Amino acid sequence: MNAVSSTQSAIQSGSRWTIADAMKIHTDDPTTTMPVIDYAFPVIDSDVWQWDTWLLRDIHGKTVTFKGWYVMFALVADRSATGDTVDGWHSRNNYSYIGYYYSRTGNGADWQFGGRVIKEGANSRSWEWSGCAVMRENSANTVDLFYTSVNDSPSESVPSYTTGQVMADATGVWFEGFDVCTDMFQADGVNYANIVEDAYWDFRDPHIFRNPDDNEIYALFEGNVPGMRGDFTIGSDEMGLVPPATTVPAGAQYGAAAIGIARLKSDSTKGDFSQWEMLPALVTALGVNDQTERPHVVFQDGLTYLFTISHHSTFTGNSTGPDGVYGFVSRNGIFGPYAPLNGSGLVLGNPSSAPYETYSHFVDPAGYVQSFIDTLPEPGSADPQDPTTYRIGGTLAPTVKIVLDGERTFLTEVHAYGQVYAQGVWPTSSAWDKRS
Numbered sequence: 001m002n003a004v005s006s007t008q009s010a011i012q013s014g015s016r017w018t019i020a021d022a023m024k025i026h027t028d029d030p031t032t033t034m035p036v037i038d039y040a041f042p043v044i045d046s047d048v049w050q051w052d053t054w055l056l057r058d059i060h061g062k063t064v065t066f067k068g069w070y071v072m073f074a075l076v077a078d079r080s081a082t083g084d085t086v087d088g089w090h091s092r093n094n095y096s097y098i099g100y101y102y103s104r105t106g107n108g109a110d111w112q113f114g115g116r117v118i119k120e121g122a123n124s125r126s127w128e129w130s131g132c133a134v135m136r137e138n139s140a141n142t143v144d145l146f147y148t149s150v151n152d153s154p155s156e157s158v159p160s161y162t163t164g165q166v167m168a169d170a171t172g173v174w175f176e177g178f179d180v181c182t183d184m185f186q187a188d189g190v191n192y193a194n195i196v197e198d199a200y201w202d203f204r205d206p207h208i209f210r211n212p213d214d215n216e217i218y219a220l221f222e223g224n225v226p227g228m229r230g231d232f233t234i235g236s237d238e239m240g241l242v243p244p245a246t247t248v249p250a251g252a253q254y255g256a257a258a259i260g261i262a263r264l265k266s267d268s269t270k271g272d273f274s275q276w277e278m279l280p281a282l283v284t285a286l287g288v289n290d291q292t293e294r295p296h297v298v299f300q301d302g303l304t305y306l307f308t309i310s311h312h313s314t315f316t317g318n319s320t321g322p323d324g325v326y327g328f329v330s331r332n333g334i335f336g337p338y339a340p341l342n343g344s345g346l347v348l349g350n351p352s353s354a355p356y357e358t359y360s361h362f363v364d365p366a367g368y369v370q371s372f373i374d375t376l377p378e379p380g381s382a383d384p385q386d387p388t389t390y391r392i393g394g395t396l397a398p399t400v401k402i403v404l405d406g407e408r409t410f411l412t413e414v415h416a417y418g419q420v421y422a423q424g425v426w427p428t429s430s431a432w433d434k435r436s
């Protein structure tokens with residue numbers, strides 16, 4: 001076994017996504033591959049680009065309707081600001097804000113774009129990136145919105161939150177509040193890499209939930225293994241059960257993704273989400289991949305399913321896999337140990353004929369998976385990445401359903417574009433009705 005640096009051993013107490021696991025990834029396996037999307041897909045709202053999307057839910061993860069409305073949140077950018085072009089789409093991160101949509105049916109054809117959620121100017125940094133929206137427990141209509149507050153210069157990425165009220169009547173949904181934004185925690189350089197250690201550090205996408213085992217509130221987030229970028233030793237723990245004579249591939253050490261977790265210390269009933277205890281990562285991908293984004297969790301049949309999205313372009317060394325959603329399962333609750341789903345970690349990837357057609361898959365507790373359309377190759381195109389022929393998405397893909405069967409997952413259904421399902425109805429009190 002190779003020597004492991006002291007920083008590395010101090011923080012890698014969680015489970016590993018190993019090089020051997022990633023060797024088992026197979027693109028185009030029909031049980032783990034998104035359907036090829038029709039080039040003539042419909043667009044929900046052609047005034048905005050829409051990408052990372054999350055539904056209004058409760059703290060346990062259940063999607064809820066509010067007064068008969070489905071409510072979804074998404075990163076959006078105004079096409080008038082970016083330009084309604086290929087370049088405009090690719091520059092969207094620099095114009096990103098959280099928008100919302102509502103629908104009576106949950107079908108993509110019915111979504112109405114409602115506009116901005118966080119009051120303009122309340123987020124003190126340049127952009128709003130991904131997070132989640134949670135109905136406050138025991139409240140009629142309070143929503144805690146967790147997101148990533150991202151700054152351009154100096155470069156910062158800080159999980160943050162803001163609170164407001166969801167309102168609805170027979171004609172639609174709107175919000176009040178969301179005018180004060182508060183930081184949750186920052187990359188500490190001890191449990192998670194900070195910008196000093198890694199100029200490409202990732203620290204974002206808070207996903208808040210109440211853990212059924214200890215009833216505590218936790219945040220999952222995207223992070224990186226602490227330590228200087230590229231200065232990691234890839235040893236037998238990171239290699240996993242590789243065939244004989246397998247050597248450490250060149251460049252593998254640039255993959256240092258980590259699925260982060262922190263425990264809430266402040267009083268959530270008072271709406272205080274400002275104090276957290278940083279804990280070591282649940283899963284690290286040292287030697288395999290540099291990004292595990294938007295981590296989220298599903299509890300089913302006594303098992304804990306941890307999902308995260310990742311890119312083809314962020315695999316390192318000889319590891320490779322499609323853009324899509326990857327996952328891990330634990331029989332012992334949120335802290336693991338975790339095994340990669342399907343042996344490899346791959347849960348749903350893009351087909352090789354359309355390698356960038358979808359991204360940012362989110363698995364709900366019933367197995368419905370939402371994602372957005374990124375770039376869709378023209379049918380028969382010789383080069384699926386040719387920007388002169390691919391069609392830009394900026395809208396939701398068909399929802400698919402996966403079945404979680406122990407350590408395996410299966411794609412079983414394809415639903416409509418932007419279709420969503422709710423597992424609950426938020427109980428609105430009579431007190432709230434009087435206020436409205």
Ligand code: FRU
Nearest residue numbers: 093129130204205293294360
């Ligand atoms: C995933 C992601 C998130 C980030 C957002 C920025 O698609 O990269 O990690 O918050 O998109 O657009």
